[in-house]
Amino acid sequence: xxxxxxxxxxxxxxxxxxxxxxxxxxxxxxxxxxxxxxxxxxxxxxxxxxxxxxxxxxxxxxxxxxxxxxxxxxxxxxxxxxxxxxxxxxxxxxxxxxxxxxxxxxxxxxxxxxxxxxxxxxxxxxxxxxxxxxxxxxxxxxxxxxxxxxxxxxxxxxxxxxxxxxxxxxxxxxxxxxxxxxxxxxxxxxxxxxxxxxxxxxxxxxxxxxxxxxxxxxxxxxxxxxxxxxxxxxxxxxxxxxxxxxxxxxxxxxxxxxxxxxxxxxxxxxxxx
Amino acid sequence: xxxxxxxxxxxxxxxxxxxxxxxxxxxxxxxxxxxxxxxxxxxxxxxxxxxxxxxxxxxxxxxxxxxxxxxxxxxxxxxxxxxxxxxxxxxxxxxxxxxxxxxxxxxxxxxxxxxxxxxxxxxxxxxxxxxxxxxxxxxxxxxxxxxxxxxxxxxxxxxxxxxxxxxxxxxxxxxxxxxxxxxxxxxxxxxxxxxxxxxxxxxxxxxxxxxxxxxxxxxxxxxxxxxxxxxxxxxxxxxxxxxxxxxxxxxxxxxxxxxxxxxxxxxxxxxxxxxxxxxxxxxxx
Numbered sequence: 001x002x003x004x005x006x007x008x009x010x011x012x013x014x015x016x017x018x019x020x021x022x023x024x025x026x027x028x029x030x031x032x033x034x035x036x037x038x039x040x041x042x043x044x045x046x047x048x049x050x051x052x053x054x055x056x057x058x059x060x061x062x063x064x065x066x067x068x069x070x071x072x073x074x075x076x077x078x079x080x081x082x083x084x085x086x087x088x089x090x091x092x093x094x095x096x097x098x099x100x101x102x103x104x105x106x107x108x109x110x111x112x113x114x115x116x117x118x119x120x121x122x123x124x125x126x127x128x129x130x131x132x133x134x135x136x137x138x139x140x141x142x143x144x145x146x147x148x149x150x151x152x153x154x155x156x157x158x159x160x161x162x163x164x165x166x167x168x169x170x171x172x173x174x175x176x177x178x179x180x181x182x183x184x185x186x187x188x189x190x191x192x193x194x195x196x197x198x199x200x201x202x203x204x205x206x207x208x209x210x211x212x213x214x215x216x217x218x219x220x221x222x223x224x225x226x227x228x229x230x231x232x233x234x235x236x237x238x239x240x241x242x243x244x245x246x247x248x249x250x251x252x253x254x255x256x257x258x259x260x261x262x263x264x265x266x267x268x269x270x271x272x273x
Numbered sequence: 274x275x276x277x278x279x280x281x282x283x284x285x286x287x288x289x290x291x292x293x294x295x296x297x298x299x300x301x302x303x304x305x306x307x308x309x310x311x312x313x314x315x316x317x318x319x320x321x322x323x324x325x326x327x328x329x330x331x332x333x334x335x336x337x338x339x340x341x342x343x344x345x346x347x348x349x350x351x352x353x354x355x356x357x358x359x360x361x362x363x364x365x366x367x368x369x370x371x372x373x374x375x376x377x378x379x380x381x382x383x384x385x386x387x388x389x390x391x392x393x394x395x396x397x398x399x400x401x402x403x404x405x406x407x408x409x410x411x412x413x414x415x416x417x418x419x420x421x422x423x424x425x426x427x428x429x430x431x432x433x434x435x436x437x438x439x440x441x442x443x444x445x446x447x448x449x450x451x452x453x454x455x456x457x458x459x460x461x462x463x464x465x466x467x468x469x470x471x472x473x474x475x476x477x478x479x480x481x482x483x484x485x486x487x488x489x490x491x492x493x494x495x496x497x498x499x500x501x502x503x504x505x506x507x508x509x510x511x512x513x514x515x516x517x518x519x520x521x522x523x524x525x526x527x528x529x530x531x532x533x534x535x536x537x538x539x540x541x542x543x544x545x546x547x548x549x550x551x552x553x554x555x556x557x558x
Contacts, residue, residue: 046382048350048499049353050504053350053432053505054435054475055435055475059499181424181434183430256540257406258536258537259408264406267537269544270546273545
């Protein structure tokens with residue numbers, strides 16, 4: 001009986017050990033090569049608006065600011081910013097409340113806020129003009145700079161590459177310039193880059209969520225930034241170091257490593273000269 | 274017979290222990306607690322108010338005035354896929370702040386990636402111990418300046434960075450459009466004030482500990498304008514407010530064999546022609 005019992009215990013322990021090992025393997029596969037790992041190849045993005053954990057966001061809601069006549073967009077943003085700042089301080093000082101001070105207060109505040117919004121909507125033009133006067137000088141300078149920037153960008157699409165390397169610079173100048181933590185974490189193309197730089201970019205596109213929406217004008221709205229690199233290389237590369245920079249060559253494509261919001265990644269670059 | 278049985282049981286117990294112990298080891302926190310003095314040094318922020326705005330700003334002032342502190346943050350966030358599917362990813366980080374010049378964020382993601390961000394008043398460094406890689410750039414000027422540069426110019430990621438800057442009260446006041454007191458509640462075993470606020474682009478909730486140590490215990494951010502309205506959720510624990518920390522803790526010394534790479538945002542300055550490199554085939558030049 002005792003022998004039987006001990007055998008059963010032994011078999012159970014052995015099974016437990018084997019199962020533990022198996023689970024570890026599964027877990028390891030999930031981490032290293034499974035669908036959710038950035039280094040894996042399953043194709044799931046870890047990026048997006050919430051990945052940055054900021055108290056502000058450039059994502060969505062601002063499409064109009066990036067479309068059509070850029071100059072007009074800047075002007076409306078100016079007015080909007082002034083209006084919003086004013087609304088914010090008014091609302092913040094009046095809307096804070098204590099639950100203990102009864103539901104009535106909540107309703108009153110909600111009504112006040114709705115009323116304030118309605119008032120702002122109806123008399124917005126007048127208020128905007130008045131408020132803009134206070135900030136006119138600084139705003140004018142900034143508007144001028146932005147307009148120049150936009151013109152340059154329209155004339156020379158080279159800036160596209162600049163934006164790309166700045167991790168989603170399409171959203172620059174969106175919303176308040178002071179919101180320094182509103183960055184959206186760009187998606188990293190999951191898995192390896194495809195062989196060939198151009199093909200590599202195409203592969204990056206297919207793995208990310210870039211959506212280009214065209215409108216009757218020359219508008220291009222990017223709902224999410226494109227990928228800014230690859231988690232791994234598609235080959236065992238030839239490695240070259242030049243001026244302190246390490247380059248990796250796969251066929252005709254060259255890469256280097258750089259840190260983006262998602263960590264270190266392989267970024268396509270021109271062949272070193 | 275009994276001796277054989279005893280031996281078998283012993284072997285079984287050892288094997289079982291061997292199987293269980295590694296599992297226990299995995300449950301250990303990634304980051305060991307810092308060596309603080311037992312006595313905490315809490316910033317003085319006055320008596321506990323009852324209005325939502327005052328509670329929020331008391332918390333903000335408390336953090337802004339704290340010269341040295343550490344906190345552990347367990348966070349998770351929604352990553353909305355192209356298909357609309359929402360996935361949750363998580364991370365653990367330990368933050369050490371020593372104003373005005375010391376910042377250390379040790380960070381481990383759910384898939385095992387580790388990263389350490391260091392600032393010593395002169396240089397910002399990001400180090401990946403698993404890959405033995407680091408990037409470093411000079412940015413004198415203090416933690417506030419470094420954090421803003423890190424996020425805005427280097428386009429790097431530092432969740433809840435706003436809680437670490439000394440302008441936190443001003444930042445919250447500037448951005449918040451409305452604020453409500455939701456309820457007094459218990460969270461993670463502590464009494465707390467649950468506040469709900471709205472900014473232009475983010476709705477946020479914060480649970481502020483009641484009492485003389487008004488720290489945020491939980492933060493939920495909802496990106497209301499983003500597709501799928503993803504959330505970022507964080508539990509903040511083990512807040513410790515202590516004495517001066519050695520500056521050496523924030524200075525990066527590259528380990529043997531560590532390879533230095535660039536920040537992506539600075540690549541065009543380092544790799545000739547990188548900025549001109551076409552990002553997508555067919556893109557208008």
